[in-house]
Each structure stands twice: as structure tokens, then as C-alpha cells.
Amino acid sequence: MKRIIVKGLPIIAFLVLAGCVAPQTEYNKRIAVGAYGEANKIATKEANKNNGDQLLWRLQAGSAASYSGNMAESIRQFDLAEDIFQKNDQKSVFDKGSAAVGGLLLNDLVFDYNGMGLDRTFCCLYKAIDFAAQGKMSPARTELNRAAQHQENWVYERKKDVEAAYNKLNKEGEKAAKEKNIDSIYSSQKVESIASDRRVVELIKDKTGVDYNEYGNLERLSALNYTSIYLAHLCGVFRWLNKDGGRNFLKDAATLAAGNQLLAEDFRNADAGRAPGNNVWVYVEDGLCSYRQPVTVIIPTHLLALGGLFVMPSAMSLPVLRERPPAAERYYVETSSGGSNQMLFLENIDRLVRTEYGIFMRGAVPREIARVLIRVGSQVALAVAANNTRDSNARVGLYLTQIGIGIFGIAVSEADTRSWQALPKNIYVHKVPCPADGKVRIKAGNMPTIEVDVPRDCPSIIWVRRPTAFAVPGTKVISFK
Numbered sequence: 001m002k003r004i005i006v007k008g009l010p011i012i013a014f015l016v017l018a019g020c021v022a023p024q025t026e027y028n029k030r031i032a033v034g035a036y037g038e039a040n041k042i043a044t045k046e047a048n049k050n051n052g053d054q055l056l057w058r059l060q061a062g063s064a065a066s067y068s069g070n071m072a073e074s075i076r077q078f079d080l081a082e083d084i085f086q087k088n089d090q091k092s093v094f095d096k097g098s099a100a101v102g103g104l105l106l107n108d109l110v111f112d113y114n115g116m117g118l119d120r121t122f123c124c125l126y127k128a129i130d131f132a133a134q135g136k137m138s139p140a141r142t143e144l145n146r147a148a149q150h151q152e153n154w155v156y157e158r159k160k161d162v163e164a165a166y167n168k169l170n171k172e173g174e175k176a177a178k179e180k181n182i183d184s185i186y187s188s189q190k191v192e193s194i195a196s197d198r199r200v201v202e203l204i205k206d207k208t209g210v211d212y213n214e215y216g217n218l219e220r221l222s223a224l225n226y227t228s229i230y231l232a233h234l235c236g237v238f239r240w241l242n243k244d245g246g247r248n249f250l251k252d253a254a255t256l257a258a259g260n261q262l263l264a265e266d267f268r269n270a271d272a273g274r275a276p277g278n279n280v281w282v283y284v285e286d287g288l289c290s291y292r293q294p295v296t297v298i299i300p301t302h303l304l305a306l307g308g309l310f311v312m313p314s315a316m317s318l319p320v321l322r323e324r325p326p327a328a329e330r331y332y333v334e335t336s337s338g339g340s341n342q343m344l345f346l347e348n349i350d351r352l353v354r355t356e357y358g359i360f361m362r363g364a365v366p367r368e369i370a371r372v373l374i375r376v377g378s379q380v381a382l383a384v385a386a387n388n389t390r391d392s393n394a395r396v397g398l399y400l401t402q403i404g405i406g407i408f409g410i411a412v413s414e415a416d417t418r419s420w421q422a423l424p425k426n427i428y429v430h431k432v433p434c435p436a437d438g439k440v441r442i443k444a445g446n447m448p449t450i451e452v453d454v455p456r457d458c459p460s461i462i463w464v465r466r467p468t469a470f471a472v473p474g475t476k477v478i479s480f481k
Helices: 002-017 022-033 036-047 054-068 071-090 117-133 137-152 154-179 188-196 198-208 229-241 247-256 261-271 349-387 392-412
Strands: 279-286 291-299 314-322 332-335 339-342 344-348 426-433 439-444 447-453 460-466 474-479
Touching: 022 036, 022 054, 036 054, 036 071, 054 071, 054 117, 054 474, 071 117, 117 137, 117 154, 117 229, 117 349, 117 460, 117 474, 137 154, 137 229, 154 188, 154 349, 188 198, 188 349, 198 291, 198 314, 198 349, 229 247, 229 261, 229 279, 229 344, 229 426, 229 460, 247 261, 261 344, 261 426, 279 439, 291 349, 314 349, 332 426, 339 426, 344 349, 439 460, 447 460, 447 474
Parallel strands: 279 460
Antiparallel strands: 279 426, 291 314, 332 339, 332 439, 344 426, 439 447, 460 474
């Protein structure tokens, strides 16, 4: 009987965890085919529910509006998202007691979506691009400064959330263990011991690809793990063209992307005090970033140190990152005077997504282990009773009750797969002299040529967003007179 239960657990977990994700799925479908206006409507409808996912849907509504060229709506949605960010800054979502009493022992979805550093930087970055494309350079500069500040505060902000989650775990876990009289099974020390156990670490790594121990000390992470080269270079170029400095940003970009000749040249010229010249910088945001899917991880009971008592193997539901393909492998910029040149690869945003996912997992793994220990406590009590009864019918009844408790644990164990899924996968950059005919053409092997009009007498920036090979690219031009 026990073997049948164990073999059936993955099937039960799959059926239980196959929840409704229709709004996100429908949103993704619209983004993939370039139906940005429809995607914005889906996201706005979800955001207007004013629930714990409002921040995520505001971000996704803003990006869809931005890609469609509806800059006023994009800025409005991102402003609403920032209102939520600022509210969350007053008190971490993990510290909020009223909305999450007992929630930590259910699943992470009880907490409001809080976003991470990448969410904050792209929120400000997209606002800056939309302001600048409308010729509003002062608010664009402010938003770029704020994006850069979030980048500077990245380690501090992530540590704050990790520590708040850890404190919440200890507080609620110890309280629940006391209420259920399972102090002998649950303790904060035991949670940490199991989470750091080599066998558990390897199990989690095998299922999700993330090493729990790698993110134990965020201050040891290299700046390249969490700093956006794209943001640094765009900030630097914007300031340079706006006659507002930019040297330090360009230096950061050139340092992080050593070997990128364009970035090195821009820094050398800015460092020498040279003017940017009458050039056009082209940025292409290609593809869609990695997203999260749920995966079930079965924790062998012997790793829980339950004294040899039989309990159903305990299931944890964790998110695993899935990469998506780029829209194109190469892009080219063509002008009437300069011929055709392949754009330079600037940055892989998936790299930043993986870092933030790793930090999320640093908190998610011990929370899931705490939930497992609390849930198996009731099973242990039943196992003790089953071992002490001679009545075979009573023993079967106790085992069946254990099965019910185990299935309930699977039912409420749900992975937090929320993330801003409309962000780009790869960034490309190029620079060309402003063409005499004011025409810049952007090409890719699987894309109709994009022809963009730029001013002939002043430098400018062209921004292109292409989520998939099937989506119509969105374009914006920022001119500096």
C-alpha cells in the first residue's frame, strides 16, 4: 500500500498543480503575435481587480502599451506600478501581518507580488524612453536616474526582502509548531539544517538548476550578475547626447562588456571630452525573457529525521526557469551612405532574470521545507497511533487519514510563478552616422525591413522592440536638438 501511495504522488501533484493561468497565457499569446493593444486590455482588467497581483499586471499593462506606441497609457500604468512599489517600500510584503496571517505556511501566493530589481529598473527605463520619445527630456532624465539608483541599491533591497522573509518564517513556523504540539518535529534550526543538507541541495539543483548555497551572501556576487549593461549604456548615451555628462555610465558599460568595441569607443570619446557627433544609436530589444513554471519536488522522508515513522513522501512545489527562443539571431543596420552592418550583441537579460530567480529561491526553499515539516507533523501523530493499535481496521483508517492529509498538502503547495514575462531576452546595439536621406533600415533574416526616419541635423536614438518572430516590431525615435 505504501509503495502505491509513493508512486502515485507525482501524478496527484501534477493534477492538483495544473491550476488556472488563463489571463497570463492569453496575455503572452497577444504579446507573441504583436497584439499589444489586446494584451494591454487583458493586463489592465487584471490590474483593476486590485488584488495582490496588481503590481505585476500594472507592469505588464505598461509594457504592452509601450510596445504599441501608446506612450501616455504606458507612463500611466508604470506610474501606478510605482505607487505600489513605494507603498511596499514602507513595509516589506513579508512583514505584513494583516494580509498574510498563517499564509507563510500555505504558499507564497498569499503574499502580494513585490517585484525585484529588474522590475524596478525596467519600469523606470520604459518610462524614460516614452518621455524622451515625446521630447520630454527632463522627466526622461529623472527616470533614468531613478533606474540607475535602483541598480545601485540592488544588493541592499534584495537583502532586505530575504531577511524579512526569513524573520517571518521563524515567527510563524515556531508559532504553528507550538499550536499543533509538534515542537519535537519543527524548529527553525531544523529547517535550515534540512535546507543546507547536501542531499537536499543536490535534489533542488537537479529539479530547478539552482544551487541554494550560491546565493547565501549577496555581497559576494559579482556586479555583472545583477547590473544591466543595457541600462548603463543607454543612460550614458542619453546624458552624452543631452549635454549632461554620461561618462561614468559609459565607463560602467564598457567595463562590464569588455570586448564590445562600440561601448569602448563611446567611453573613450566621452572620457576625452569629445562631442558625440551627428550619429544614430540603435537599440533592439529582442525576444522574451525566461519565465517560471511549477515543478514538484518530493522530499524523501528519511531526510526529515522522523525517527523511522511512516509518512507520505512530502511534496514541495517550486518554480523552475524556462528560457524562450530569440526572435532572431542577428540584426543589421543599413543606411544609404554606410551600407549594411551587423549589430553588436549588448546583453542577455536572462542572465539578470536567473540571478533574481536564484535569490527568490534562497527564500522559497526554506519556506517550502517549513511547510513540509508542519504538514507532516499531523501525519507523524497518526503514524504513532497506527503503530500502537492492534485493530487492523483502525490501522487502515489511520493510514487513509494520512493519505488525505498528504493530498491536502499537495493541493495547497503551489509554486509562485509570477514574473514580468514581457521583458526582452537579448539586447543589440549599433551606431551609424546620421544618413543624408534621414533613413535608417533595420533588418533580420526572418523580419521585413524596418525603415525609420531620423533627423538629418542632430543625433538620435532608435529603440526597437521585437518580442517574437511573429510580432510586428514597435519603434520609437528620440531626437536631441
